Amino acid sequence: MEFNAKKEERKAYFRYFRVWFILFAIAAVAFLVVLATHKGNVEITRQNTVAPSQRVYDYAEVLSNEEENALTKLIAECERRAKCDIILVTINEKMGKDDRTWTYNMVNRADDFYDENQFGYNEPFGDGALFLDNWYKDEEGSQQGAWLSTSGKMEWIIGESEENTVWEAFDEGLQDSAAKGYEKAIRQIARLGERGMKKELEPFPWYVVWVLPLIVSLIYALVNMKQAPGVDTTDSLTYVAGRKPHLIRREDQFLRKSVSKVKIETESSSGGSRSSGGGSYGHHTSSSGHSHGGGGHRR
Amino acid sequence: MIFKCKNCGGNAIYSPEKKKMICPFCDSEESYERKDKETSYGLEVCPECGGTIPVEDYDSATRCPYCDNYLIFNPRVEGEYLPKFLIPFELGKEHCKELIRNKFKKFTFAPMDFLSEARLDSMQGVYVPFWFYDYRTNALYEGEGTKVRSWTSGNYRYTETSYYAVVREMDISFEKMPADASIKMPDQIMDLMEPYDYGKLVPFEPKYLSGFYSEYYNMPSEEIEGRARAKMEGDAEHILRGSISGYSSLIRNSQSIRVLERHADYGLMPVWKYIYQYKNVDYPFYVNGETGKIIGTAPLSKAKVLGYSATLFAVLTGIMAAFNGILSLL
Numbered sequence: 001m002e003f004n005a006k007k008e009e010r011k012a013y014f015r016y017f018r019v020w021f022i023l024f025a026i027a028a029v030a031f032l033v034v035l036a037t038h039k040g041n042v043e044i045t046r047q048n049t050v051a052p053s054q055r056v057y058d059y060a061e062v063l064s065n066e067e068e069n070a071l072t073k074l075i076a077e078c079e080r081r082a083k084c085d086i087i088l089v090t091i092n093e094k095m096g097k098d099d100r101t102w103t104y105n106m107v108n109r110a111d112d113f114y115d116e117n118q119f120g121y122n123e124p125f126g127d128g129a130l131f132l133d134n135w136y137k138d139e140e141g142s143q144q145g146a147w148l149s150t151s152g153k154m155e156w157i158i159g160e161s162e163e164n165t166v167w168e169a170f171d172e173g174l175q176d177s178a179a180k181g182y183e184k185a186i187r188q189i190a191r192l193g194e195r196g197m198k199k200e201l202e203p204f205p206w207y208v209v210w211v212l213p214l215i216v217s218l219i220y221a222l223v224n225m226k227q228a229p230g231v232d233t234t235d236s237l238t239y240v241a242g243r244k245p246h247l248i249r250r251e252d253q254f255l256r257k258s259v260s261k262v263k264i265e266t267e268s269s270s271g272g273s274r275s276s277g278g279g280s281y282g283h284h285t286s287s288s289g290h291s292h293g294g295g296g297h298r299r
Numbered sequence: 300m301i302f303k304c305k306n307c308g309g310n311a312i313y314s315p316e317k318k319k320m321i322c323p324f325c326d327s328e329e330s331y332e333r334k335d336k337e338t339s340y341g342l343e344v345c346p347e348c349g350g351t352i353p354v355e356d357y358d359s360a361t362r363c364p365y366c367d368n369y370l371i372f373n374p375r376v377e378g379e380y381l382p383k384f385l386i387p388f389e390l391g392k393e394h395c396k397e398l399i400r401n402k403f404k405k406f407t408f409a410p411m412d413f414l415s416e417a418r419l420d421s422m423q424g425v426y427v428p429f430w431f432y433d434y435r436t437n438a439l440y441e442g443e444g445t446k447v448r449s450w451t452s453g454n455y456r457y458t459e460t461s462y463y464a465v466v467r468e469m470d471i472s473f474e475k476m477p478a479d480a481s482i483k484m485p486d487q488i489m490d491l492m493e494p495y496d497y498g499k500l501v502p503f504e505p506k507y508l509s510g511f512y513s514e515y516y517n518m519p520s521e522e523i524e525g526r527a528r529a530k531m532e533g534d535a536e537h538i539l540r541g542s543i544s545g546y547s548s549l550i551r552n553s554q555s556i557r558v559l560e561r562h563a564d565y566g567l568m569p570v571w572k573y574i575y576q577y578k579n580v581d582y583p584f585y586v587n588g589e590t591g592k593i594i595g596t597a598p599l600s601k602a603k604v605l606g607y608s609a610t611l612f613a614v615l616t617g618i619m620a621a622f623n624g625i626l627s628l629l
Contacts, residue, residue, distance in 0.1 A: 009411045016407065016607070020614045027621035038628045203626035213615035221608040224407050230491040230594035236537035238494050239530075241472040245438075245538050249468035252444070256462050261455045 044083050048126060051085065051119045060090035060135040067179035071186065078186055082193030084154050085119045085128030088182055092135045095143045099298070102143060103281065106132060106296055110149035111286035120152055125290045127152035127197075129189050131182070145298030146170060148189075155293035157196030158189070160280035165192070167297040300371045301347065302509040305330045310368040312510030315388035315588070320506055333505070335373060342372050357481070360426070360513035371508050380515040382503040385567035386495055388424055388511065388588040395422060395571045395586045402593050408604050409597040410577055418575060424588060426513035426567040427484050430520040431475040432527040435560040440467045440539040441553045444546035465549065467542050471535055477568070478527040480516035484570070484585075486526065491594045492587045495568055499589055503567070513567060520563035532556050 014021075055075040056068050063071070075086045095105040110132040120126025129150045136143040148166060150158050158166070169188040174181030237243040280295035302311040302320065309324035311331035320331045336346035342354045350365030359375035362368070376382070390398075396419045403409060412418055444465045449458045475497055479489035501507075535556045543549060569588025574581050577598040584595030 012411065013606070013610075017610055017614065020611070024614045024617045024621075027618045031621035031624045034625045034628050203623045206623065209619045209623055210616050213612045213619060216615055217608045217612040220611055221604055224607075225599060225604060227406065227596045229488065229596050230592070232491060232493075233592065234494050236534040236541070239473045239476045239534065240538070241474050245469045245471040247467070247469050247542065248437075249466055250542070251464065251466040253464040253466075254461065255443070255464055257459060258462075259457060259459045261457045264451070264454050264456055266454075 046079070047122050048085070048118070048120050048124055050124045051117050055079075055085075055087050057087070057089040057113075060092040060133070062090050062133075062135060062178045063182075064179075071179065071182055074183060074186055078190030078193075079121065082190040083127065083197050084121045084152070084193045085126075086186055086189055086193075087114065087117075087119055087128065087130040088186065089113055089130060089132045090135060090178075091132065094136055095134055095145075097141060097143065102145065102298065103296055106134065106145070106147040107149070107281055107284070107292075107294075108287060110147045110294070111290075111292045112288065114149055114151055114292070115286050115288040115290050122152065125151060127154055127193075129154045129158065129193070129294075131185055131189070133178075133182070142299070145296060146185075147296040148294045150293040151290065153197060154193060155283060155291060158192055158293065160295065162192050163280055163295045163297075170297070171299075300333055300335045300373050300505060301368055302331045302506055303334050305332055310509070312369060313387065313507050314510070315391040316394075318387070320509070331506070337373070345370065357428075357483075357514040357517045358512070359515040360508040360511060362512065369509050369511070371505050371513075375515045376503075376505055376508070376513075380565075382428070382515075382567050383564045384500045385426060385503050385507055386497075386499045386569055386589050387501060387507045388569040389499065390571070390586070390588055390591055392420075392422055392424065392571070395573075395588075395591070396420075398586060398591050398593060399573065399584060403597050406597050407607060408599050410600045410603070413575055413577075413597060419573065422571055422573040424511040425570050425572050426508060426511055427489065427570050428480040428514050428516040429477045429566055429568050430480050430516065430523060430527070431477055431564045431566055432473070432520070432524060432531070433475065433560070433562040433564075434473040434528075434531050434558050436471050436473065436531070436535060437555075437557045437559055438467075438469045438471055438535045438539050439553075439555045439557075440543070440551065441465070442543075442549055442551040444543070444549045446545065447547040463546070465543055465546070467539050469535075469539065469542070471538060473531050473534070475564070476527045476531050478523045478530075479568075480518055480520075480523060480565075481514050482517045483514070488583075488585055488594050490530075492568075492570065492585060492592060495587070495589055500566070511569075516565055520565070524563070528558075 056063070056071050058068055071088060075088070078086055089110075091109070093109075095109070096102040110130050113132065114128065114130045115125060118124035119128045119130065121128055129148060131146065131148055133146040134144055146167075148158070148163060166185050166188045170181045170185040173184035281293075283291060283293050286292050303309070304311045304322035304325060304327055306327045307322060307325040309322050311320050311322050313319075314321040317328065319329050321328050322330065343352055344350070345352050345363040345366060345368070347368045347370075348363060348366035350363055352361060352363050352370070354361060354372075358372070359380070360369065360371045363370060374380070399419060400414050403414060442465045444463045446461045446463070447458060448461075449456065451457070477493060477495070479486065481489075536554065539554070571586040571588050573584040573586070575584070575598060576582070580598070582595065582598045584593065586593050
């Protein structure tokens with residue numbers, strides 16, 4: 001049979017790309033199915049009807065009525081954007097002098113408050129963050145500090161580094177007033193929530209759609225074009241009789257020695273440390289059996 | 300000279316597969332006779348059919364393009380041109396075709412007919428002339444080595460450097476260091492063909508050339524010895540350095556490689572040669588006729604490079620666009 005180069009070429013081409021063509025077909029069909037069943041941008045609304053509508057609980061009475069109203073309004077706007085509940089609780093209670101007791105009590109107080117009220121944007125005990133701030137101070141010292149209890153998706157969105165950004169925002173605002181500190185902290189929590197909630201569904205920039213394949217195709221072309229005529233498979237003993245040279249003299253004679261010494265520079269400790277207590281508490285289960293995350297910041 | 304089948308009078312040739320002389324016409328084995336035929340018109344005229352043979356300067360065996368008989372030119376395999384030994388072809392043409400197909404079948408960008416039967420069938424078995432050099436050498440290395448040891452004590456880090464006089468002396472005998480003596484064969488390619496298994500060497504007999512092409516040496520041993528000597532000296536230096544270990548640093552004071560005895564022999568090595576022509580450019584491939592080692596690069600089809608890369612780009616872009624579209628909709 002005569003060799004038909006063009007026909008063979010076509011056959012080889014389709015054989016070579018068959019898996020890619022199938023993947024492309026699957027992707028195209030999936031896109032068309034999603035497109036056909038897509039109902040437009042549906043706003044995700046709050047689903048939890050059990051939890052109270054109050055968001056600011058000023059038990060420590062550090063906020064004026066105006067400030068409370070302003071914060072309630074801010075939280076409502078932030079919740080709509082971030083799709084998570086945000087609760088602010090101020091207290092003036094003994095939580096323990098030592099860090100361990102303080103942390104233990106703050107965790108329980110924050111988690112229990114969240115669970116007792118069944119907060120959560122999508123469902124009771126669902127997505128949300130509770131900012132608990134304790135103002136207690138007596139002659140023995142301060143037990144002041146804040147705790148952030150996270151739940152649902154917020155538990156995974158706000159990790160230790162994200163918590164630190166909340167504390168930084170809080171500290172910055174607190175220099176002006178408590179209300180300003182809460183405002184900044186709430187805005188930061190909402191920002192983190194908004195970014196985190198979107199993350200899993202966010203498409204990548206459209207330039208990636210062609211830049212990445214272009215890079216892959218170029219690498220593919222270069223790798224497949226590269227070829228060496230052959231490799232040298234001889235070694236230095238290939239032509240030596242019996243592959244064994246005859247060693248006549250082997251000398252390793254000691255001549256002299258020199259010793260040098262260098263002083264080791266040690267780093268002196270510097271800078272003050274922040275007050276301890278708090279820190280990230282990691283993922284844990286509250287007394288009511290619900291999962292929470294979060295951390296604290298003692299001042 | 301020509302080898303004839305005693306039974307049918309056909310041209311008997313050496314078979315690498317059977318390792319014996321065969322007649323491809325009547326399938327008889329080891330039934331051959333040597334006929335020393337010559338014409339008064341010189342080597343260019345086939346003594347069998349009278350056709351004109353394209354004989355090149357150093358050809359010692361060739362095939363008549365008219366009657367297809369393999370002819371061996373007596374004056375070019377005798378006297379000063381008598382090879383001392385050769386390695387007969389171990390691999391037949393079919394085996395080599397398979398080796399080339401296996402090596403290049405995954406090379407996507409080669410033209411389609413690169414590995415076609417018709418193209419590969421043009422492969423020729425050639426005995427390439429080589430000079431083989433034996434060297435008995437004395438190699439000496441003298442240098443200074445250091446060993447460094449460090450430790451910490453208190454707030455100080457100590458470094459102790461010990462210096463040693465290092466001497467190595469060896470007698471190294473190199474046997475049959477090869478250098479091809481063919482102008483037509485590229486030196487770099489022939490070097491990459493190595494090594495040959497010298498256990499397969501046999502004393503030269505003209506019958507091994509029947510069925511193949513062959514050349515006699517194109518230049519005397521002295522002319523190309525520099526290549527073999529450079530290889531030998533490189534190997535000797537490597538062996539010397541390899542025998543020194545355990546030092547943090549080594550500085551060479553002196554090194555000598557003295558040749559105590561030297562000897563050169565002329566022999567023939569089997570090579571399958573396949574030249575693929577693509578867009579008026581020759582792409583030669585060489586297969587070691589004994590070991591099957593292949594040297595050569597396949598031609599690139601620019602149309603294939605472009606077509607395949609563009610397809611991959613288009614398909615990947617399509618998949619990513621669909622994926623991104625789904626993400627945008629969800």
